[in-house]
Amino acid sequence: MGSERMEMRKRQMSGQQESAAGGGTAPQPGQPGQPGQPGQAHLTVRNEDREERNQRASCDVAAEGTTDCDESLKPTAEEVRLWGQSFDKLMCGPAGRSAFRQFLRTEFSEENMLFWLACEEFSKETNKSVIEEKARLIYEDYISILSPKEVSLDSRVRDVINRNMLEPTSHTFDDAQLQIYTLMQRDSYPRFMNSPVYKSLLKSISEQSPES
Template sequence: MPRSVSGVEMRKRQAAHIEAPPQVPGQPRPNTCCLCWCGCCKCLWSEDRMERSERQTCTKMDSIEAAEEHVSCRRHPSLDEVLSWSRSFEMMLRSLEGREIFREFLRSEYSEDNLLFWLACDELKKETDPSVVDEKARIIYEDYVSILSPKEVSLDSRVREGINQSLAEPSSLMYEEAQLQIYTLMHRDSFPRFLNSSVYRDLLANRRRTCLDT
């Protein structure tokens, strides 16, 4: 007679016949998390993460910063252009290549936000749509004027108070005085050091070598 099978052994044999559902070739693996291997239920953690991702919007001056970062797409400035920057801060600031090399220097001095604030104010001046002006004005305030921002620029109390009063009815020119103050700060303080920095001198030497080679 065959030996009787114990309850424990019977359960082992039954378990051995249970297999995971076969995966169809080319079919993507179910979206799972560490708590739900088979994906048979919805993972609240995953849903929450996806919802947060979808809520993210462009609330900063990303377009300005991104535009300034695409250095590889730009032409190399000529020797005459690089020399002209040393004679005119305004000319350098209005040059795309000039701003980038100046920004590189400011970054080394942890004062890059001064230039970004100036650029953001310049962009605001071009806006005519009241709703866009309102949004950009708020973003500039949160990014560069608020004392809670890590990128706060240095403005005197009088200019800061004027900005606070203008927030009730934002305009495209509400940061004009603040922009001028930061412009003056960069011109008088950062620009002379920039001209004596290795960043500018190396670029100037490179342009001169290029001219000699040609």
């Protein structure tokens, strides 16, 4: 009996030594924290990006240097009616952009307006060093796939931007700005016109207007 116990103990000690020398059990696919398994980590990061997009998309009013979301911007009844005629008329004034931007925020797509506004300001720059710095910031904020405020652009426009970024000018984002403007016009504008937000605003403005 004594020799059997000794033999069993030797086998146990031998197994422990082999386990230590081999670095323990092999990691299982999908096990968190293991190197060489980026898929799960990448998925987690993208999910966090989507959540962060929803939380941060409307937090950049001051950073964009615009007061388009100022609640003091009260449109006239005529302005509100004109918004229904075309998207251009909605976007041509600060009151219209403010109302539309608030609507985009409810759809978690305010980054489209933020990008368009940033491009409007950027296109007015003439100083080369300022253009280069602002181009980099716009790229990081709205073009980079790592940004929670990334706007939706097709591959052709992205390729154009990537080439332009080698030597940015005030026209670097022209194609991208037009594509986002068209996206808002075709996709978001019709929903805005049919939204309770616009209908309520039109009704309240009309009621406040003096009767003819």
